[in-house]
Amino acid sequence: MTTLEFKNVTKKYRVRGAGEMLALDKVSFTLTSGQTIALVGQSGSGKSTIAKILTQLERVSSGDVLLDGTPIPTWGRPLRRYRQTVRMVFQDPFASLNPAHTIRHHIERPLRLDKVVPPDQVEEEVFRLLTRVRLSPEQTIDRRPHELSGGQRQRVAIARALASRPKLLIADEPVSMLDVSIRLEVLNLLAELQSEANLGVLYITHDLATARHFSDEIMVLHHGKVVEHGKADEVILTPKHDYTLALRNASPDPEKHFAAPTTPGATS
Amino acid sequence: MTFPNPVAVAAPAAPPVHTRKRTTLSRLGQTFAMFRNGKSLAGLAILGFFVLIAIFGDWIAPYGPLDKDFQALRQAPSWVHWLGTTHMGEDVLSQLIYGTRGVLVVGFTAGVIATIIAVAIGVTAGYVTGWRSESLSALTNVFLVIPGLPLIIIIASQYENPSLLLISSVLAITGWAWGGRVLRAQTMSLRNRDFIQAARANGEPLYRIIAVEMLPNLTAIIASSFVGTVIAAVLGLTTLAFIGVIPITNLNWGTILFWAQQNGAFPDFWWWYVPAGLCIALLGMALSLINFGIDEYVNPRLRSAGERARAMRKKGFVLSDSVTAVRPRAAAKNPSDPGATDASTKH
Numbered sequence: 001m002t003t004l005e006f007k008n009v010t011k012k013y014r015v016r017g018a019g020e021m022l023a024l025d026k027v028s029f030t031l032t033s034g035q036t037i038a039l040v041g042q043s044g045s046g047k048s049t050i051a052k053i054l055t056q057l058e059r060v061s062s063g064d065v066l067l068d069g070t071p072i073p074t075w076g077r078p079l080r081r082y083r084q085t086v087r088m089v090f091q092d093p094f095a096s097l098n099p100a101h102t103i104r105h106h107i108e109r110p111l112r113l114d115k116v117v118p119p120d121q122v123e124e125e126v127f128r129l130l131t132r133v134r135l136s137p138e139q140t141i142d143r144r145p146h147e148l149s150g151g152q153r154q155r156v157a158i159a160r161a162l163a164s165r166p167k168l169l170i171a172d173e174p175v176s177m178l179d180v181s182i183r184l185e186v187l188n189l190l191a192e193l194q195s196e197a198n199l200g201v202l203y204i205t206h207d208l209a210t211a212r213h214f215s216d217e218i219m220v221l222h223h224g225k226v227v228e229h230g231k232a233d234e235v236i237l238t239p240k241h242d243y244t245l246a247l248r249n250a251s252p253d254p255e256k257h258f259a260a261p262t263t264p265g266a267t268s
Numbered sequence: 269m270t271f272p273n274p275v276a277v278a279a280p281a282a283p284p285v286h287t288r289k290r291t292t293l294s295r296l297g298q299t300f301a302m303f304r305n306g307k308s309l310a311g312l313a314i315l316g317f318f319v320l321i322a323i324f325g326d327w328i329a330p331y332g333p334l335d336k337d338f339q340a341l342r343q344a345p346s347w348v349h350w351l352g353t354t355h356m357g358e359d360v361l362s363q364l365i366y367g368t369r370g371v372l373v374v375g376f377t378a379g380v381i382a383t384i385i386a387v388a389i390g391v392t393a394g395y396v397t398g399w400r401s402e403s404l405s406a407l408t409n410v411f412l413v414i415p416g417l418p419l420i421i422i423i424a425s426q427y428e429n430p431s432l433l434l435i436s437s438v439l440a441i442t443g444w445a446w447g448g449r450v451l452r453a454q455t456m457s458l459r460n461r462d463f464i465q466a467a468r469a470n471g472e473p474l475y476r477i478i479a480v481e482m483l484p485n486l487t488a489i490i491a492s493s494f495v496g497t498v499i500a501a502v503l504g505l506t507t508l509a510f511i512g513v514i515p516i517t518n519l520n521w522g523t524i525l526f527w528a529q530q531n532g533a534f535p536d537f538w539w540w541y542v543p544a545g546l547c548i549a550l551l552g553m554a555l556s557l558i559n560f561g562i563d564e565y566v567n568p569r570l571r572s573a574g575e576r577a578r579a580m581r582k583k584g585f586v587l588s589d590s591v592t593a594v595r596p597r598a599a600a601k602n603p604s605d606p607g608a609t610d611a612s613t614k615h
Contacts, residue, residue, distance in 0.1 A: 055469040080471040088469055096462040100484030110470050160466075 002068060002085065002167035002200065004031045004054070009063035011049050011224075023049045025224040026063065033167050033200040038211035038232065040247065041221030047204045050221075051172045054202070055088050084114045087161040088170040089190075092177050093153035097145035103130075103156050104141045110163040129159040133189060151182040155189070162193060168200040176206065187214060208247050212236050220244050301565065302488050308561025314554035318547075322369040331359040333366040333519055345539050352539035355531045363524050364543055370520035371502055371551070374436050378501035381440035383494045386447035391486070393448070394455025395478060401452075408448045416442035420504065424513045435514065439501040447493025454489055458482055492562045499555045506548055521547055 011024040024046045031037055041047050052058040053065060056072065056079060065072050067086075073079045087110075090096035097106055107126045111117060117125045130137040133155040145153055154174060161169060171190060175183040187210060194201050205211050211218055211232065218235040220228040220243060227241040239245045303312060321328060330350075331337075337357035345352045351360040393404035420438050424430050458464060459482075467481045483490075508514045509522025510529070521544040528534070528541040 057465055057469060083469060083471045088466070090462045090466060092462055096466050098463040098467070098481055098485070101481075109467075109472065113471055157466075160470075164470075 002033045003066075004086070004168055004200065005064075005066040005069075006030070006050075007064040007066065009050075009053065009065060010061050011046070011053065011058065012061045022224050024053075027221075027224070027226055029219055029226065029229065031168060031200045031202055034194075034198045035217070036194065036201040036203055036215040038215035038218045039202060039204045039221060040206070040208060040211055040218055040244075042206075042243075045221040046224040047221055048172060049224075051088060051170050051202070051204060054086055054168075054170055056083065080114070084164045085167045086170065087164060087166040087168075088172060089154070089157050089161050089174045091173040093150050093157055094145075094177065096157050097153055099145055102142050102144055103148075106145075106156060106160050107163050110160060114164045116164055125163075129163055130156075132162070132193065133159045135159070150178050151186060154178060154186055158186075158190065158193070162197070165197070166199070168202070169194070170202045170204070172204045173206065174203075175210070183210075190214075208236060220247075302491060302562045303558070305561045305564060307557045307564065311554040311557030311559075311561065314550060315558070318368055318372060318551055318554070321365055322372045325365045325369055329359075329362040329365040331362040333363045334358060335362070342537055342540075351543050352537070354527060354540060355533075360524070360540055360543065363519065364521065364547060367520040367524060367544070368547070370432065370518055371505060371522075374432055374439070374505045374520075375498045375502040377433065377436035378439040378443065378504075379494045379498035381437060382444035382497040382501075383447065383490060385440065385444040386451055386493055386497075387483075387486075387490060389444075390448035390451030391455045391478060391482065394452040395459055395482075405449075405452060408445050408452065411442070411445035412449065414442060414445075416500075416504065417507065420508060421511075421513050424508065429515055432518070435505065435508070435518075436501065439504045440497070443497045443500045443504075447490075447497060450489055450493060451486060454486060455482065458485055488562050488566045492559050492566075495555050495559045495562070499552055499559075502548070502551060502555075 006027055006029050008026045008028055009024055010022070010026055012020045013023055015021045027046070027050065029037065039047050039050065049058065053060055056074065059074065067082060072082050097103075104126060107129055108122055111122050111125055112119070126141060127137040130140060135152060135155050140148065140152070140156070145156070148156065154177075158174075169190075174190065175186050178186060190201070191214060193199070201215075203211065203215055208218075215232050217230065218228075218232045219226055220235065220241060222241065222243045228235055228239065228244050235244060236248060239248055303309065335358060337353065337359075339357070340349065340353050341357050342355055343349055343353045349359050349361070351364065353359060354363075389404055389408060393401050393408065396404075416439075419442055420435075423438050424435065427434065464477060464481055467477050472481065505514070505520060506522030506525070509518070509520050510525045512526055514520075514522070524544040525541055528537070528544075533540040
């Protein structure tokens with residue numbers, strides 16, 4: 001059981017000539033393995049800042065981030081060990097894979113860095129990971145990212161994130177750049193892998209509909225503040241904050257406008 | 269926590285094709301893909317020709333470069349002396365062939381040294397931030413505005429007999445800055461890309477991020493800056509030899525021009541100076557062609573612009589027209605104002 005805790009985290013960016021910009025304002029939440037929290041908010045609300053702090057690409061200005069009760073390390077080997085437990089799937093699969101390297105390289109690197117398996121089993125493990133995200137290993141392993149479609153690339157990114165066997169996964173809008181027709185597939189894959197490995201998932205999104213289906217809790221972020229946090233259905237059905245209400249009203253409700261749901265997956 | 273739609277989970281795998289085996293050869297092919305286009309290949313062919321001459325010059329040249337035949341002074345091209353002779357009766361063709369080596373050796377040595385400096389300083393300046401980046405950038409700018417030729421003249425004239433390596437180094441030190449600037453800009457843009465962030469989040473050490481994740485994405489720019497520096501070095505060397513800064517014992521195309529100038533070859537004894545000038549131009553053209561080819565590989569828009577223009581013309585458009593130009597067919601439908609549409613579409 002792994003628990004990640006944000007305690008009164010504040011992040012300020014220094015902006016040249018404009019003083020400071022408050023990106024996160026005393027954000028607190030707890031994420032445990034097996035649980036999914038959806039992080040909803042408009043652009044610039046601080047969603048990605050949370051992801052960057054979790055992956056330690058950014059440091060907090062004040063407050064604590066605790067992994068199982070201990071502050072997360074900021075450098076050296078402890079940081080690498082921390083990074084092994086928290087991995088991220090980036091938003092844009094066209095940008096998050098290095099165009100100069102093969103798929104093999106992308107999945108092999110975390111395996112070798114974190115010494116997940118002995119060197120002579122790396123190839124086998126790459127095959128296993130690719131199979132797990134439903135890519136044909138023989139066909140994809142020696143290709144470069146530009147030879148794959150968006151959905152296939154995102155699967156590679158997911159395989160890379162899972163390679164180090166993390167406990168927590170940050171999915172930063174993992175399907176927003178994908179074709180609508182394959183979004184559900186990728187989300188289902190994520191959900192399935194999550195229950196397999198008992199992952200804690202922080203699902204960052206704009207999309208309330210998938211947030212409701214995909215997660216246990218929804219946290220609404222507005223101008224760096226958590227304005228609403230609760231069970232997924234509660235937040236959607238009885239929104240307390242104006243922004244949540246606006247978000248809900250902005251997304252189409254198939255039950256309201258259509259006689260029957262258009263796809264079996266759109267409602268539950 | 270699961271979706272009630274298991275049908276969509278079945279991922280459509282790509283149709284089974286034969287597994288592609290990655291051999292050393294195909295890897296090399298990937299690395300040199302930037303040279304695989306008409307312009308680059310033409311440039312490489314010309315360059316290869318000069319390289320062969322430089323290597324096998326001793327066997328190809330019909331005479332020694334300084335062999336004097338006092339029976340044949342300032343002779344026009346003939347079957348005995350294909351490119352005529354100098355005022356001392358030396359064979360111009362032989363001098364040209366022997367001179368190729370000096371030009372290429374200096375050009376490529378300077379290119380290699382300059383590229384190493386440019387990569388080291390440019391990539392570092394692009395990856396680090398704050399005052400470090402700014403100071404390295406300032407250093408680059410200083411070298412960018414240093415007038416190269418006068419500096420080389422001053423340094424070269426300090427030495428009685430400057431070696432090829434010294435000349436190359438001086439040419440490199442005055443010539444790396446442009447490549448360094450371009451590399452800095454490209455590294456700055458790469459640094460914030462997601463795949464670099466992903467590598468950082470994976471815990472990759474800094475040296476691997478720069479050497480393994482970034483450098484392969486910079487090869488085309490490094491290659492093009494290398495070729496650019498070689499051109500500059502070749503021109504610099506021949507200029508130095510022509511104005512007589514480099515001692516005459518260092519035989520190259522510039523030296524031939526120097527002797528021709530000193531002995532009043534212009535304009536009557538054309539066989540003495542035209543071939544050397546042509547060789548310089550040809551080598552410069554070859555290197556430029558390679559560079560254009562790399563540019564097109566990096567920026568495919570350059571390649572397709574011509575084809576797109578041709579395709580547009582077939583459809584009756586002119587590329588330089590405004591994008592809202594009216595099709596000829598629409599003009600027929602709209603007879604009220606035929607003059608205006610005709611004028612904008614037919615050229």
